[in-house]
Amino acid sequence: MSGPLFVNGNREFIFQPPQGDLRQLDDYGGKNERLLKSGQLGMCNDPYCTTCPTVYKVKGRQKQSRTSDDEKVSYLGQHFSFVTNMRHGDAKGWAKRMCSFLHPYIPGVMNPHAKVIQHWNKFFVISCLFALFLDPLFFFSISVQQDNKCIVVDWPLAATIAVLRSMTDFIYFLHVLLQFRLAYVAPESRVGGSGDLVDEPKRIARNYLFGYFIIDFFVVLPLPQIIVLLISPGSTGDSSANYANNLLRAAILVQCIPRLHRFLPLLAGSSPTFIFESAWSNFIIYLPTIVWASHFFGSCWYLFGVQRVKQCFRDACHSSNIKHCTEFIDCGHRNDYWKFTSDQAWESLWESWKNSTNATACFGDGDFDFGIYKTAVNLTTHKSVVTRYVYSLFWGFQQMSTLAGNQVPSYFEWEVLFIMAVIGTGLFLFALLIGNMQNAVQGIGRRKSEMSLRRRDVEQWMSNRRLPEELRRQVRASERFNWATTRGVNEEMLMENLPEDLQREIRRHLFKFVKKVRIFQLLDEPIIDVICERLKTKTYIKDSKILCRGGLVDKMVFIIRGKLESIEEDGNVVPLSEGDVCGEELLTWCLEHSSVIKDGTRIRIPGHGLLSNRVVRCLTHVEAFVLQAADLKEVTSLFARFLRSPRVQGAIRYESPYPRGLAARRIKVAWRYRKKRISRGDSSSPPHN
Known part of the structure; x- marks a missing residue:
């Protein structure tokens, strides 16, 4: 086949x-x-x-x-x-x-929350930051040759910066293409909830075209490259070179603003694809902003200094008798002097211009007022690009930190406007810095201010109630220790916002000492969880009495921190410290004064409350968790059948100190009664002969 x-x-x-x-x-x-x-x-x-x-x-x-x-x-x-x-x-x-x-x-519609998109956004933001720092470096490709009295362009440096800028533009172009495949949240769906993702390609493209596409298209245009590589080489005349420099400065400025508008939301967190969520986000946002502002204004100061030197050359040319001297002000590319040396007449005029005293005075103490650019005049003549950039960056940092307070501009209008822009930007960044510092200080001192307000309210209340000084001293000590213990945090409100299972795990971790109670050791985890839910934080100051002899036992106290002493009826003193429990007899009393009916539920037998036969006093400040009698009664009613088991009842009778003490007291009373009866019998019986 x-x-x-x-x-x-x-x-x-x-x-x-x-x-x-x-x-x-x-x-x-x-x-x-x-x-x-x-x-x-x-x-x-x-x-x-x-x-x-x-x-x-x-x-x-x-x-x-x-x-x-x-x-x-x-x-x-x-x-x-x-x-x-x-x-x-x-x-x-x-x-x-x-x-x-x-x-x-070909990738399909992508989720803005996908890990790949998150990584891409980080890379995109870094490239935008690099482009923002790269654009003002075009200004440093222009310098002044003091010997030839002309402005030159460093072509290799300009070409290198143009290539790097083209790479960042290509990354931005890929980001533009990505927007046509990136799902978005419909604005109308945010009204009733968190929003719905739109993944239809036509709707995504329509939303982007009528949204940020125009801005992104303008940003991705290679305007600085076109000006530097195409327009500037042909602009060798005085007016045309000045026009090219102004065009370059305007192109860089108008492209920086929309670029900042597009990538700052990604950096600050207002975008659904927020990339920086750590505690260092403010530092990451504001530090590059301050550095970039200093970098930008320092670069502009350098470029304006070059233009003021050019203006000085122009004035020197007009005041001299050298013909066509304006043609010598701009030399074009570095070492590109063939047009001046090709003709003998031009060469003679060029030599006259280089030796002109008026042009030489631009680098000394001449009549031309450079204003704030006086330092930049000699800086523009340095051959090292690093030196020119570092000093310009220093000047920018200095003006941002001092709000241009040490600068006195000349009467040149653009110079005054430039200083006004520096001052306004410095004030804005200073306000941002002060605002963030204020938020940080408020976050640290908010608890202290709340404590001060609380203390003021307590003092006013004690004054209105005319409490004696001793009670006031105790109230102040209690408030101070309570604040030091909780740090002003409402734990109950904090726990309410957490999921129930997480609340249980936290309570089990915090209330491990609950199982130190002998009866609670026999209980299952659900019963322990119910008990832990009802525990409340309580603080006691030194010399406070938790239980008084003859008073009601209305709570169980689990000691977290501090030292106490329990003074028994017979005078014995039992020390209590961290991990111990007092009021344990309340649990036994609740179980004894209840009954279980046939359906398994527990009913309360009416009767008097439990009276304490001891005194529990705080030797130091004490932090504890308290289980109130009403909550304990509720627990015994919820788990009646389990608490009536022989194992728990045996623990109540033989392991709990309360029934043992009660039995000891009853035995003691019976023994005394028996001895009394025996003594009475001996005294009433007749003597034997």
Whole structure:
């Protein structure tokens, strides 16, 4: 058997699997199906995202794993079909097959929360920062030759900066293309909730075209490269060179503003693809801003200094008798003097210009008022680019920090406006710095201010109630220790905002000492969790009495920090410290004064409260957790059947100190009564003869 494997005269590969089976997807009928088809690029990798449902993550992984093998088979089938059709001369539909062959390599609609997009945004922001710092470096390609009394352009430096700027423009161009494939949150969907992602390509393109496309298109234009590489080389005359320099400065300035407008939201966090979320975000944002402002104004100061030197040359030319001297002010590229030396008449005029005293006075103490650019005059003559840039950067930092307070401009209008711009920018950055420092100080001192307000309210309350000085002293000590313990943090409110399971884990960690109570050691975790939910923080100052002899025992106290002493009825003193419990007899009393009915619930038997037979006094300031009697009664009613088990009852009778003390007192009373009866019997019996 020979010949091509075609049937019915159609040149199709018969072993190619059916396309319907290859493209069969999961029967998920929800929204954003295009994001699910994009695999990893359509998945949401933000764990704190409130826009993307969980199904985007789960379904995306399922679809990727399910279709990976099918895509491999489809790729091999299409590749073999493409080669076979080319061998047999089937040119019809070749472009269509070629597009289908390249289709798997074209990314689909991407999720703005995908990890790849987050990494790209970081790279994009870094490239924008690099471009912002790179643009003013074009100014340093212009310098002054003091010997030849002319302005020259450093062509190798300008070409290097232009190449680097072209690379950043290419990265920005890729970012523009990315916006046509990046899903966005519909603004109208934010009204009722967190928003819905739009993944339709047409709607994405329409939203971007009517949004930031014009700004991005203007930013990505290579205006500085065009001016430096195309316009400046042909502008060798005085007026044309000045026009080219002004055009370069304007192009850099007008492109910096929209570039800042586009990438600052990514840096500051107002974008859904926020990239910096750490505590150092303010430092990361404001430090480059201050450095860039100093860099920009220092570079502009250098360029304006070059232009003021050119203006001085122009005035010197007008005051001299040298013909065509304006042609010598701009030399073009470095060492490009062939137009002056090719003719003897021009060479004679050029020598006269180089030896002109009026032009030489521009570098000394002449009549020309340079104003704030007097220092820049000699700086422009340095051959080292590093020296010119570093000193200009220093000048920018100095003016940002002093708000140009040490500068006195001349009467030149643009010089005055430049100083006004420096002062305004410095004030703005200084206000930002003060605002952030104020927020930091307020964050640190907010607790102290709250403590001061609380102390003032307490003092006013004690004054209105006319409390004696001793009580006032104790109230002040209690408030001071309570604030030192909690640091002004309301733990109950803080815990309420956490998930229930996390609350349980935190309580189990904080209340490990609960199981030090002998009866609580026999309880299960659910009962311990219920008990921990009802524990409240409490502080006691020195010499406070937690329990008094003859008073009601209305709480169990779990000691966290501090020292106490328990004075028994017979005078024995028992020390208590961290991890100990007082009021343990309340649990036994609650269990004894209740009964279980047939359905397993517990009812309370009416009776008097438990009276304390001891005194518990604080030797130091004490921090503790308190379980009130009402909460303990509620726990015993909720878990009545378990607490009535023989194991718990045995612990109550034999392990708890309260029943043992009660039994000891009863035995003691019975023994005294028996001795009394025996003594009475002995005294009433007649004597034996």
